[in-house]
Amino acid sequence: AATAGAVYYLFGATGDLARRKLFPALFSLYKEGKLGDDFAVVGLARRPRTDEQFRSDIYESIGEFCRYKATDTELWNRFAEHFVYMSLDINNVEGFRDLNRLSGHLDDKFGIAGNRLFYLALAPELFGPVSFNLRDGGLLESKGWHRVVIEKPFGYDLPSAQELNDQITQVFREEDIYRIDHYLGKEMVQNIEVIRFANALFEPLWNNKHIANVQITLSETVGVEDRGGYYDKSGALRDMGQNHMLQLLTMIAMEPPSRLHGEDIRDEKVKVLRSLRQYETDEDVRAHVVRGQYGSGEARGKALPGYREEDKVDPQSATETYFAARVLVDNLRWAGVPFYIRTGKRLPVKTTEVVVEFKNIPNNVLFGQRHDLAPNLLVIRVNPMEGIYLKINAKQPGSDTAVQPVAMEFCQSCQIGLNTPEAYERLIYDASRGDATYFTRWDEVSEAWRFVDKIAAAWKSGAGDLQQYPAGSWGPERSHELLGEDGFHWWPVN
Ligand code: BG6
Numbered sequence: 001a002a003t004a005g006a007v008y009y010l011f012g013a014t015g016d017l018a019r020r021k022l023f024p025a026l027f028s029l030y031k032e033g034k035l036g037d038d039f040a041v042v043g044l045a046r047r048p049r050t051d052e053q054f055r056s057d058i059y060e061s062i063g064e065f066c067r068y069k070a071t072d073t074e075l076w077n078r079f080a081e082h083f084v085y086m087s088l089d090i091n092n093v094e095g096f097r098d099l100n101r102l103s104g105h106l107d108d109k110f111g112i113a114g115n116r117l118f119y120l121a122l123a124p125e126l127f128g129p130v131s132f133n134l135r136d137g138g139l140l141e142s143k144g145w146h147r148v149v150i151e152k153p154f155g156y157d158l159p160s161a162q163e164l165n166d167q168i169t170q171v172f173r174e175e176d177i178y179r180i181d182h183y184l185g186k187e188m189v190q191n192i193e194v195i196r197f198a199n200a201l202f203e204p205l206w207n208n209k210h211i212a213n214v215q216i217t218l219s220e221t222v223g224v225e226d227r228g229g230y231y232d233k234s235g236a237l238r239d240m241g242q243n244h245m246l247q248l249l250t251m252i253a254m255e256p257p258s259r260l261h262g263e264d265i266r267d268e269k270v271k272v273l274r275s276l277r278q279y280e281t282d283e284d285v286r287a288h289v290v291r292g293q294y295g296s297g298e299a300r301g302k303a304l305p306g307y308r309e310e311d312k313v314d315p316q317s318a319t320e321t322y323f324a325a326r327v328l329v330d331n332l333r334w335a336g337v338p339f340y341i342r343t344g345k346r347l348p349v350k351t352t353e354v355v356v357e358f359k360n361i362p363n364n365v366l367f368g369q370r371h372d373l374a375p376n377l378l379v380i381r382v383n384p385m386e387g388i389y390l391k392i393n394a395k396q397p398g399s400d401t402a403v404q405p406v407a408m409e410f411c412q413s414c415q416i417g418l419n420t421p422e423a424y425e426r427l428i429y430d431a432s433r434g435d436a437t438y439f440t441r442w443d444e445v446s447e448a449w450r451f452v453d454k455i456a457a458a459w460k461s462g463a464g465d466l467q468q469y470p471a472g473s474w475g476p477e478r479s480h481e482l483l484g485e486d487g488f489h490w491w492p493v494n
Pocket residue numbers: 220239240352383
């Protein structure tokens with residue numbers, strides 16, 4: 001079904017996110033008929049730009065980043081007509097009044113009933129001021145709905161996130177605030193609940209009686225690129241841990257919701273976050289969390305600079321570009337099952353995957369004496385490959401009794417003609433229909449910060465050595481010990 005018509009306000013319209021993700025997402029939605037024709041997009045940023053220039057930016061961005069190409073001129077022209085640009089000083093309410101007048105014209109021109117979606121692809125310190133000016137400039141007085149979509153990072157720690165939230169909620173109601181975590185828009189992340197709850201093979205086994213450990217890997221080959229200024233203040237724990245990794249963990253660990261509805265799912269996710277064992281002391285952090293920073297190294301025959309040599313990075317920086325942790329979920333379902341999470345820049349492969357390692361069947365008389373049975377694994381591949389993969393034991397053909405692990409694989413991304421929507425398409429579409437399921441609620445965000453802040457505080461006080469790892473390697477040695485101590489190891493990623 002097409003979305004309810006609305007005006008979309010794109011703050012940060014000349015930025016990287018708009019170019020790489022948002023314009024392509026809007027075009028794909030339009031091409032698939034999900035946007036209808038009763039919409040308008042106002043690009044907003046400080047720098048002056050004509051509507052024509054703005055449209056040609058969009059055209060280029062689609063050429064480069066969209067899964068559909070804008071080769072059909074008639075379709076492109078029809079789409080481009082909906083886009084206008086306005087230069088705006090976000091600290092000056094006068095400009096917002098002009099924007100309000102412009103909105104009225106757009107409503108009339110495209111038959112829009114006053115619905116407004118404000119997309120803030122801005123630095124977090126601007127969320128508050130922009131919200132106030134939207135209100136004071138009269139933009140929230142139209143007769144339709146008013147929603148705000150906010151990009152990460154949502155604060156730097158719990159106090160700053162709280163302050164941000166206090167400001168935004170002076171203007172918008174919680175149910176109208178859509179906090180983006182783009183991992184929740186990924187097809188295979190949304191698939192986790194189907195795999196878990198729709199399969200008799202998994203649902204009954206999804207607990208500490210049958211699962212030995214869970215491993216979540218978000219590895220990247222890139223370094224900090226041109227984001228040194230932001231990243232050096234953030235680091236892997238805040239950039240990936242507080243949001244994407246903990247969100248993935250909640251999807252794996254949550255109890256079945258009473259219905260597959262937004263609030264019910266989010267209620268269950270927040271319970272997982274509340275059950276996380278908090279690392280209160282420096283010793284806790286040292287025992288359960290590893291941090292690393294890439295030094296110079298090499299990948300595919302190419303020399304790579306160390307993190308401290310990167311642009312806009314402090315040459316003495318102590319910012320982590322890698323972290324791994326043993327996370328414990330203290331509830332009846334998961335007591336005793338470690339969740340190992342790891343993420344890093346400049347690792348050997350780009351992948352996001354979840355490995356669920358099942359307990360071996362009771363040390364059995366049948367095979368035990370002669371063979372070391374490999375545990376069953378369920379691997380959920382999120383990105384860039386999409387699919388699931390199950391490792392089971394079977395008889396080696398031709399032998400009498402030899403057992404070997406075999407793989408059963410469903411490769412979603414290999415299937416010809418399957419062109420999965422990008423996370424941002426799904427999320428923009430959901431926000432415009434008022435479905436907040438795959439956005440993070442304030443209680444989730446604050447619980448995640450509470451957990452992460454304690455680790456950050458211990459690191460700040462010097463606990464846990466920052467270990468160097470060569471660019472292109474799998475991170476500090478200590479990350480292997482973390483699992484070794486429990487009798488496990490990281491399963492190699494595929
Ligand atoms: C972003 C982080 O949220 O996620 C980046 O800020 C990271 O540092 C990116 O590179 C990874 O996203 P994806 O979808 O490419 O796995």
